Amino acid sequence: MSRTKQPLGVYIHIPFCARKCAYCDFLSAPASTETMERYVECLKEEIRAAAEGLRENYQAATIFFGGGTPSILSGRLLCSVLEELYRQLPVEAGAEITVECNPGTLTEEKLSAYRAAGVNRLSIGLQSADNRELQALGRIHTYEEFLESFELARRKGFRNLNVDLMSALPGQTREGWLSTLSRVAGLGPEHISAYSLIIEEGTPFYEKYREGTPGHALLPNEDEDRLMYEDTKEFLREKGYERYEISNYARPGFACRHNLSYWERTDYKGFGIGAASLLGHVRYTNSSDLAAYLKGNFSYESVLPLSRKDELEETMFLGLRKSEGIILTEQMKDIYGEILERLQREGLLARQGERIFLTDRGIDVSNCVLAEFLLEEEL
Amino acid sequence: MTKTEQSRIRNFCIIAHIDHGKSTLADRIIEMTGLLTSREMQAQVLDNMDLERERGITIKAQAVRTIYKAKDGEEYTFNLIDTPGHVDFNYEVSRSLAACEGAVLVVDAAQGIEAQTLANVYLALDHDLEVVPVINKVDLPSAEPQRVIDEIEDVIGLEAQDAPQISAKTGLNVEQVLEAIVEKIPAPGGDPEAPLKALIFDSLYDSYKGVIVFCRIMEGTVKKGTAIRMMATGAEAEVVEVGYFGAGQFIPSDELSAGMVGYITASIKNVRDTRVGDTITDRDRPCDKALPGYKKVLPMVYCGMYPADGAKYPDLRDALEKLQLNDASLQFEPETSIALGFGFRCGFLGLLHLEIIQERLEREYNLDLVTTAPGVIYKVYKTNGEVIELTNPSNLPDPAEIEHMEEPFVSAEIMVTTEFIGPIMELCQERRGVYLGMEYMEETRALLKYELPLNEIIYDFFDALKSRSRGYASFDYEMKGYEPADLVKLDILINKEEVDALSFIVHSSTAYERGRKMCEKLKEEIPRHLFEIPIQAAIGSKIIARETVKAVRKDVLAKCYGGDITRKKKLLEKQKEGKKRMRQIGNVEIPQKAFMSVLKLDDR
Numbered sequence: 014m015s016r017t018k019q020p021l022g023v024y025i026h027i028p029f030c031a032r033k034c035a036y037c038d039f040l041s042a043p044a045s046t047e048t049m050e051r052y053v054e055c056l057k058e059e060i061r062a063a064a065e066g067l068r069e070n071y072q073a074a075t076i077f078f079g080g081g082t083p084s085i086l087s088g089r090l091l092c093s094v095l096e097e098l099y100r101q102l103p104v105e106a107g108a109e110i111t112v113e114c115n116p117g118t119l120t121e122e123k124l125s126a127y128r129a130a131g132v133n134r135l136s137i138g139l140q141s142a143d144n145r146e147l148q149a150l151g152r153i154h155t156y157e158e159f160l161e162s163f164e165l166a167r168r169k170g171f172r173n174l175n176v177d178l179m180s181a182l183p184g185q186t187r188e189g190w191l192s193t194l195s196r197v198a199g200l201g202p203e204h205i206s207a208y209s210l211i212i213e214e215g216t217p218f219y220e221k222y223r224e225g226t227p228g229h230a231l232l233p234n235e236d237e238d239r240l241m242y243e244d245t246k247e248f249l250r251e252k253g254y255e256r257y258e259i260s261n262y263a264r265p266g267f268a269c270r271h272n273l274s275y276w277e278r279t280d281y282k283g284f285g286i287g288a289a290s291l292l293g294h295v296r297y298t299n300s301s302d303l304a305a306y307l308k309g310n311f312s313y314e315s316v317l318p319l320s321r322k323d324e325l326e327e328t329m330f331l332g333l334r335k336s337e338g339i340i341l342t343e344q345m346k347d348i349y350g351e352i353l354e355r356l357q358r359e360g361l362l363a364r365q366g367e368r369i370f371l372t373d374r375g376i377d378v379s380n381c382v383l384a385e386f387l388l389e390e391e392l
Numbered sequence: 393m394t395k396t397e398q399s400r401i402r403n404f405c406i407i408a409h410i411d412h413g414k415s416t417l418a419d420r421i422i423e424m425t426g427l428l429t430s431r432e433m434q435a436q437v438l439d440n441m442d443l444e445r446e447r448g449i450t451i452k453a454q455a456v457r458t459i460y461k462a463k464d465g466e467e468y469t470f471n472l473i474d475t476p477g478h479v480d481f482n483y484e485v486s487r488s489l490a491a492c493e494g495a496v497l498v499v500d501a502a503q504g505i506e507a508q509t510l511a512n513v514y515l516a517l518d519h520d521l522e523v524v525p526v527i528n529k530v531d532l533p534s535a536e537p538q539r540v541i542d543e544i545e546d547v548i549g550l551e552a553q554d555a556p557q558i559s560a561k562t563g564l565n566v567e568q569v570l571e572a573i574v575e576k577i578p579a580p581g582g583d584p585e586a587p588l589k590a591l592i593f594d595s596l597y598d599s600y601k602g603v604i605v606f607c608r609i610m611e612g613t614v615k616k617g618t619a620i621r622m623m624a625t626g627a628e629a630e631v632v633e634v635g636y637f638g639a640g641q642f643i644p645s646d647e648l649s650a651g652m653v654g655y656i657t658a659s660i661k662n663v664r665d666t667r668v669g670d671t672i673t674d675r676d677r678p679c680d681k682a683l684p685g686y687k688k689v690l691p692m693v694y695c696g697m698y699p700a701d702g703a704k705y706p707d708l709r710d711a712l713e714k715l716q717l718n719d720a721s722l723q724f725e726p727e728t729s730i731a732l733g734f735g736f737r738c739g740f741l742g743l744l745h746l747e748i749i750q751e752r753l754e755r756e757y758n759l760d761l762v763t764t765a766p767g768v769i770y771k772v773y774k775t776n777g778e779v780i781e782l783t784n785p786s787n788l789p790d791p792a793e794i795e796h797m798e799e800p801f802v803s804a805e806i807m808v809t810t811e812f813i814g815p816i817m818e819l820c821q822e823r824r825g826v827y828l829g830m831e832y833m834e835e836t837r838a839l840l841k842y843e844l845p846l847n848e849i850i851y852d853f854f855d856a857l858k859s860r861s862r863g864y865a866s867f868d869y870e871m872k873g874y875e876p877a878d879l880v881k882l883d884i885l886i887n888k889e890e891v892d893a894l895s896f897i898v899h900s901s902t903a904y905e906r907g908r909k910m911c912e913k914l915k916e917e918i919p920r921h922l923f924e925i926p927i928q929a930a931i932g933s934k935i936i937a938r939e940t941v942k943a944v945r946k947d948v949l950a951k952c953y954g955g956d957i958t959r960k961k962k963l964l965e966k967q968k969e970g971k972k973r974m975r976q977i978g979n980v981e982i983p984q985k986a987f988m989s990v991l992k993l994d995d996r
Contacts, residue, residue, distance in 0.1 A: 024955060211949075235945035259948065275955045289955045296958060317958065327957065330964060359922065378922055380947040384967040 018103060020074035021067065022274040022281030025056065025094060026288045027083040028303065031118060035151035035221075038213035040287040040301050041081035051307050052285075053090050057097040059284050059311045064101035067282060072103040074279075075271035076110045082138075084114030088126025095130045109173075109270045111136055116162040117154035124169040134269075135166050136175040136206075142193040146182050151217070156196075163200055173267060175204035180241045182210055183222060183231040190241045191248060198252040203267035207245050208260045209238055239377055246373075257336050259376055276331045278324075287314075294319045321392045329386035334379070338370025348392075352385050398651040399579045403471045403608065404524075405488055407513060408498035409506035413528045417498055417560040417569070418456075418472060424566055425458035425470060454594070455606055455653055457636040457643075462574045470573065471637075471653035473593065475512075481741065482868060483689055487593045487669045489515060490685060491608035491653060494522040494577030496569065497544075501527045501535035501557070504543050510837075511807060511866040513548055522577050525552045526569050531559040547834065582650030588612035588620070588674040590648075590656075591683050595666040597717035601633070603660035604642070607672060608653050611679060615647035619675040620658060623682040627665035628675055629658035663720045689721045691739025692800070692871070693746055693766045693850050694783040696727060696893060697753070698735030700760035700975075700984055705734045711757035712736060715749060722749060727784060731893040731977050732762055732987075737784055740766075743850050762975065762984045764893045768846045771798040771874050785895040788881045791932065798874040800846040803828075805868050807839050812861040816840060819860055823848035824899060843872060845899070882907055884914065885928040885935075889978045893987055904936055910989060911939040917986035919970075920944045925980055 029044045029052075030037075044052075076098065083091060091112065098104065111134040112127055127135075139159045141147050147155060166174060176197050180190050197205065212222050212232070222228040233241065246256055254262040258276065261269065274281055282290045287301035296317040300306065319327070325344070332339035339345075341364075346353070353369065356362035361375035361382045375382050408414035455473045462468055475488040489495070495516040499505055516523055525544050527537045537557045544552040556568035594606035614620065618631045635644040636654045648654040660666060668689070671682035699708045712724045723739035740746040746766055753759045772780040772788065773795045782788060804825075808816050813830070820827070820842045828841040844853075849869070857865045880903050884894035894914075898906050907929030914927045918941050929937040949960060974981035 022955070209948075239945050275957070281955055283955060287956075289957065291955065291957070298956070298958060315958065327961070330961070331957065361922070376948065378944050378947045380949055380964065380967055381922055381944065384964040384971075387961075387964055387968050 018072035019070055020105065020274075020279055021071035021102075022271050022279065023073045023076045023098065023102070024271075024281060024283040024288055024290075025076070025078045025083075026283065026285030026299075027078060027080040027086060027091075028052075028286055029085050030080065030082040031085055031115070031153050032151065035149070035217040036210060036213065038216050039081065048307070049086055050090065052303075053086065053094055055306055055309060055311075056094050056284055058309060060094070060097050060101050062311065063282065063284070068102050071280065071282075072105050073098065074105045074108055075274060076104070076108060077271040078112040080113055082115045082118055083112050084118040084123060088120075088123040091123075092126050092130035095132070099131075109134055111175075111269070111271060113138065114162070115152075115154065116159035119162040119165065121165060121169070124166060124171070128169055128171070133171070134173040134175070135171050136177065136204075137162060137166070137202075138177045139197065140177060140179040141182065142196040143189060146185065146189075146193075149183060150179070160200075163202075173204070174202040175206060175269065176200075176202045178205060178207045180207060180209045180245065181233045181238045183228065185233060185241075187237065187241055187244060191244055194245060194248050198249060198254070204261070204263045204269060205249060205254060206261050207249075209242065242377070243373070255336070259334050259379065273335070276334050278327060278331060294324065322388050322390070325392065326387055330383035333369070333371055333383060333386075336370060338368055341367045341369055348388070349386065356382060356385065398581070398584075400466055401469045401471065401580055401651050402494065402573050402577050403473065403492045403580055403651075403653055404494040404496060404521075404573060404577050405473045405475050405492050405516075406496045406498060407475075407509060407516060407523075408528075409500065409503075409509040412498050412500040412503070412506075412509070413560045414498055417496070417526070417528065417558075417566070418474065420560050420563055420566045421470070421472060421570065422456060422458055424563070424570065425460045455637045457638065457653065460570050460574070463571060464574075468574055470570075473653065481745075483687065484594070484668055485512065486515060486519070486685065487591065489519045489521060490683070491591055491593045492519075492521055493580055494524060494573070496573065497523050497525045497550075498528050498560075499525065499540055499544060501530045501537045501540050502532050504540045505547055506863065506866075510547065511868060523548075523550055524569075524572050524576050525550055525555040526572075527555050527557045528560050530557045531562055531564060547837070580651030582609065582611045584613050584649040586611040586650070587677045587679040588614055588618070588672065589679040589683065590614065590672040592622070592666055592668055592670045592672060594668060595663050595720075597663055598657075601657045603657070603663050603666050603717075605656045605658075605660070605666045605672070606637075606653075607648075607656060609648050609650050610683065611650050612674065613647050613649040614656060614672070614674075620656070620672050621675040621678065622666060622670045623673055623678075624670040624686050624688075625665050625667055627660065629660050631656055631658045633657045663716075663718055667720055689741060691721060691723050691741060692846060693740045693742055693768060694737055695740075695746060695766040696729060696732065696735050696764035696784065697724075697738050697750070698729065698732040698762045698764075698893075700762055702733045704759060707757065708736065708753070708759055708761075711753050711759060712738070714757075715752060719749075721745070729764075729786070729893045731891045731975065732764070735762075739783070743854075760984075762893075762987050764987050765896045765989075766850055767897060768800050768850060770800075770879065770897060773797065782897075785881055785897050786892045788897070796876050797879045799877045799879060801843050801872045801875050802846050802849065802869040803872045804842045804844050804849070805839055806842065806857065806865055807833070807837065807867075808861055808865040810836050810838055812864060813838055813840065815860040816857065816865055819853075819856055820844065823853065824901070844869070845877065846871070847897070847899075880931050882910070882936075883930045884910060885926075885930060886914070886918070886982065887925045887978050887980045888928075889980075890930075891977050891982075894989075903931060907931075907937040911937045913989040914986055915939040915941055917983055917989055918980065919974075919983070921980060923979075 028041045029049055030041045032043060110132045112132050113136045115138045140150055140152060142156045144155050212218050222232055249262045253264055256262050257268045280292050286299055286303055286306045288299045290297040297313050298315045300312050300314040357364060360372055362369055363372050371379060406414045406418060455471060458470045460468045460470055473488050473491055475485045497513060513523060527540055529535060530537050541552045541555060544550050556565050556572060558565040589611040590607040590609045592605055592607050596604050598604055614631060614634055616631055620631055621628045633644050634648045634654055634656050635642050642655060669686040673679045699705050716722050721741050724736040727737045728734055750763055753761055770782040772782050774789060774793050775795045806816060823844055825842040825844045828843055831839045833839055857867055878900045879897050880900045882896055882898050882903055883890050911927045911929050920941055922944055924943045925941040927939045928935050971981055974983050
């Protein structure tokens with residue numbers, strides 16, 4: 014008799030895109046068809062190599078193709094990875110299988126291939142319903158093209174769609190943001206991710222909008238940014254979306270299981286360059302060297318065994334990203350007692366019975382709050 | 393080493409404006425006199441402290457002896473004595489000059505004479521030194537040697553037509569400098585048989601040899617076994633070793649006799665016993681009177697120094713003790729601050745001296761320091777007749793107990809080209825200066841005389857002077873004494889709590905302005921917290937200025953991608969680490985550098 018297998022999140026990184034967006038600091042770049050094909054071959058090889066050690070104990074509960082723009086691959090190429098996974102690993106019957114895609118790269122043929130291969134969730138990167146904003150962001154598509162992709166996905170039978178949006182864009186007003194929200198919510202996707210733009214070093218946006226540049230004044234200030242955030246919550250709640258994580262909203266039952274696994278610290282395995290894994294009590298990060306990867310070198314960039322202290326800290330600062338928060342254990346009360354009390358007193362944390370969660374104000378300044386849970390000494 | 397004939401000794405220093413190539417020329421001289429191979433040369437041999445190299449200034453006087461085979465076929469002993477270049481160390485400069493017979497004046501062929509150089513040339517001429525002008529950097533495209541030669545003749549009145557035109561960098565014509573030293577600078581005098589009379593121009597502490605005294609023998613001879621006495625401090629010791637200064641090393645010899653420059657060790661434990669300017673004599677056969685010009689150098693600027701980590705207090709004490717072995721002008725005593733814990737009130741010659749000590753503590757002793765605003769010594773006359781010498785503003789008695797207060801004043805002489813007289817007078821006026829008079833040195837140059845409160849010049853006066861005269865003003869001052877002044881203590885409240893380490897004493901006429909600027913400065917320095925923080929300046933219970941550090945509205949990591957938790961944790965750790973480097977006052981975290989804010993009030 015086989016033991017019950019542990020659920021595993023599988024992440025597959027596709028580091029390719031049609032064109033790098035002006036704000037993007039992810040591991041992604043345009044590439045030739047040959048490179049993509051070679052990369053996919055390597056992915057399958059990496060999967061085969063790793064699966065041996067995984068298939069005994071794990072069963073994939075979620076599979077997530079992230080990027081980059083996974084949908085830039087041909088349907089055949091992307092699905093061949095999925096099929097390799099099916100061959101190598103047990104996959105749960107109702108597994109959530111997501112592909113991130115960008116309007117402008119989706120075709121009927123690709124969507125059909127996805128469906129046939131078992132993909133049941135699409136995450137569409139829209140960012141804004143305003144074409145001028147899209148252009149400024151360096152996106153390759155218009156809002157109209159997104160509409161087409163969205164409709165097409167529905168027609169092809171996708172019943173779990175996410176739309177990525179971005180607030181606090183240069184020159185954006187509250188009204189502009191609300192109009193994007195209302196147009197998108199009107200389409201009725203099951204899930205909406207709404208991030209506020211972060212100006213990351215090493216991007217064209219950094220040169221244009223970082224502090225000290227003339228462009229900086231175009232960015233909504235902190236107060237406006239927070240108002241947009243509050244608007245988002247209010248508006249989407251009325252439309253039937255609940256915020257279940259700092260930046261994620263879903264209709265009941267449609268929270269993204271894959272992302273939740275990160276916050277809840279269930280095990281996951283990442284394939285492809287730069288991909289991260291949590292297996293047992295160890296965190297791994299794959300090397301981000303594409304050239305080496307294409308030569309079949311699947312080495313880790315870091316292997317980090319977690320101490321009990323690390324795990325407790327993570328449980329706190331990851332779990333508290335969820336709206337429902339975490340259930341306090343005796344150990345937490347023991348170790349964080351004073352901090353918990355202070356954060357509640359300061360109105361950053363709320364408690365209902367044994368459950369603690371960030372207040373609205375706590376979310377606004379969550380980095381400050383979560384940093385409090387880092388400990389000085391090992392347990 | 394055979395006995396050197398007096399006639400073949402040349403004792404000299406180099407006078408130059410910063411960047412005009414003093415250290416480079418010194419290197420070249422050392423190199424060309426063959427004491428060191430090029431390979432052994434570090435970039436700048438004379439400045440052997442890292443700090444000096446970085447700042448491009450010379451802190452402590454040093455000396456080097458080299459042998460030059462001149463064109464006349466004779467070997468000459470050159471003693472090159474290096475002099476510090478900052479007003480904080482003026483006294484050391486004057487003692488170094490007193491050890492020489494001549495000075496090489498280096499002038500940049502493009503820039504000409506700078507004001508500060510001029511002040512040092514006059515100082516050299518005052519000491520009857522033969523000044524040998526040298527035009528440096530003639531290889532630069534912008535060089536105008538003839539213009540500079542004329543300038544030297546016009547301004548200083550030195551014959552300069554045959555001045556060597558050199559490039560210390562490439563070595564061009566440096567030979568001529570060596571010959572000029574031989575020809576123009578007189579050999580030292582003094583009777584080797586007379587009772588010992590030697591001038592201390594520097595000293596340093598070595599953990600093996602004890603104090604090493606740098607001296608110039610004026611009269612007599614000193615050798616191993618001589619019982620010596622320092623005439624001012626009265627310290628006595630028996631000589632263990634005498635010798636010369638190699639480049640970066642000490643070369644023992646049998647004796648030092650009149651006219652020579654060298655070192656003496658005598659198992660002396662503390663540099664306090666061997667003050668710069670003091671005269672060494674033979675205990676058993678003393679000279680009739682000490683060399684003129686000795687004065688005890690006293691600290692003029694005080695500040696609090698605290699270890700950032702309270703547990704490092706003993707380390708700070710040890711480090712200060714060690715530095716003091718080498719630096720008699722550094723003083724310190726323990727003090728306590730409510731905000732900063734245990735630390736020391738330290739006394740310095742001036743602000744540069746303070747900064748140097750601070751940097752040495754941080755670099756050489758690996759200490760993380762919090763330094764409070766520097767201040768001077770105030771005299772507080774209490775109603776009960778008691779007089780307090782106040783070095784720490786927190787110790788100011790209750791105003792009701794104070795009869796009056798006095799602050800130290802200096803007599804300042806500022807040399808400036810006439811076009812900048814206006815701006816400089818304005819500056820002195822702003823700093824509460826009392827105009828004493830003005831003398832024209834020549835058509836384009838004037839000497840302004842002011843009486844200024846020391847308090848007003850310790851921070852950034854030197855910098856302000858330079859910036860308002862495009863570098864052309866030079867400045868010298870000496871303590872004049874104490875005068876009554878209308879002084880108040882300015883307190884700073886952060887989130888309604890008084891922070892003792894931020895209090896400072898200020899003239900009542902500038903209190904509002906300073907209070908306002910201090911609040912503005914602290915507003916920049918204190919990071920935003922999760923709550924609003926009022927910053928207030930107060931005199932007694934009266935609030936005179938207020939600023940507010942707004943609360944953080946947003947600090948959230950929206951996206952956390954692909955399960956890359958390590959990156960997120962690093963961000964949180966950085967956040968937490970940042971807090972550690974701050975001082976907690978009440979529930980406000982204050983960065984360490986905020987305690988020095990008062991120094992930057994005049995930033996423009």
